[in-house]
Amino acid sequence: MKAEVHVAVAVVRSGDRVLIARRPDHVHQGGLLEFPGGKVEADEDIRQALVRELAEETGLETEAGQWQPVIGIRHDYGDKKVFLDVWQTAAFEGNPEGREGQPIGWRVIDDLRDEDFPAANRSIIRALRLPDYYGITGGFRTVTEGLVQLQDSLARNCVPLVVLRAPWLDRADYRAMVTEARELCREAGSELLVHGPHAPVEAAGVHLTWAQASACEKRPFSPDRWLAVSCHNACQISHAVALGADFVTLGPVTPTASHPGAPAMGWERFTALVEDSPVPVYALGGLRRSDLEKVRACGGQGVAGIGNWWRGANLLC
Secondary structure, eight states, X not given: OOOEEEEXXXXXXXXXXXXXXXXXXXXXXXXXXXXXXXXXXXXXXXXXXXXXXXXXXXXXXXXXXXXXXXXXXXXXXXXXXXXXXXXXXXXXXXXXXXXXXXXXXXXXXXXXXXXXXXXXXXXXXXXXXXXXXXXXXXXXXXXXXXXXXXXXXXXXSOOSEEEOOOTTSOHHHHXXXXXXXXXXXXXXXXXEEEESTTSOXXXXXXXXXXXXXXTOSSOSSOTTSEEEEEEOSHHHHHHHHHHTOSEEEEOOSSOOTTSTTOOOOHHHHHHHHHHTOSSOEEXXXXXXXXXXXXXXXXXXXXXXXXXXXXXXXXXXX
């Protein structure tokens, strides 16, 4: 049985750029790009390993307390099993140089391409591009009312991503609303995700409920849009990953007004499911932005919410 190698992965950020190196041709996954890092030694904790590896590879000096978790990924390359323990910092001293002879430099996050990195890095790239919070629309009676509430919610608290959830609308009304909502989001600096496999994809991506995702045998559209799936257990996360989901929501973590009576999984179960997920996970259900630190400590990407963002008489219709 192959032993799992615990690898500290250092994401060093400078504005919209991250520090990237190229692996030597003669090593495992040689020639591909990588984030700095290396094996965690037996006498180290993860932060100590990050500080040491970054200094050895790039000459940059950091403090252990300045590192924050990004994502943990378990991956089997066939000849090697790894646990990528990914952390990030924007607090460093010095100018980076490839101290092991490797080319190294700053690259814009949005310019990173999956094919240039080892396979397990796909989720790291997703995690770096995704925000730590996004909003989901709640209840409204008409398209006009919904657009007014969307504009109001964006004006009060602009979020980077918005899921337009309105299963009570017929397809024609939903398509019409997407056109207007996309423009409102653009003006506010947000991106719009549409809801459901048959929704128009003239948006940043699609968010599927579990029922919708379970009916899919493959990714329902090209990978140039976000694909998100609502999940509630490990089997559902596995199916979402098999579809090629870029991220999932998981919950409800705590009791929530939007789904009264739904059993909450609690923080312990949430943490366990996140640890085994190879894609970014958002916590959902009765949470606020103030819960973000706790979610991140559990390994989650961030918080997705309705009640903490949507202004309306009803959370859901």
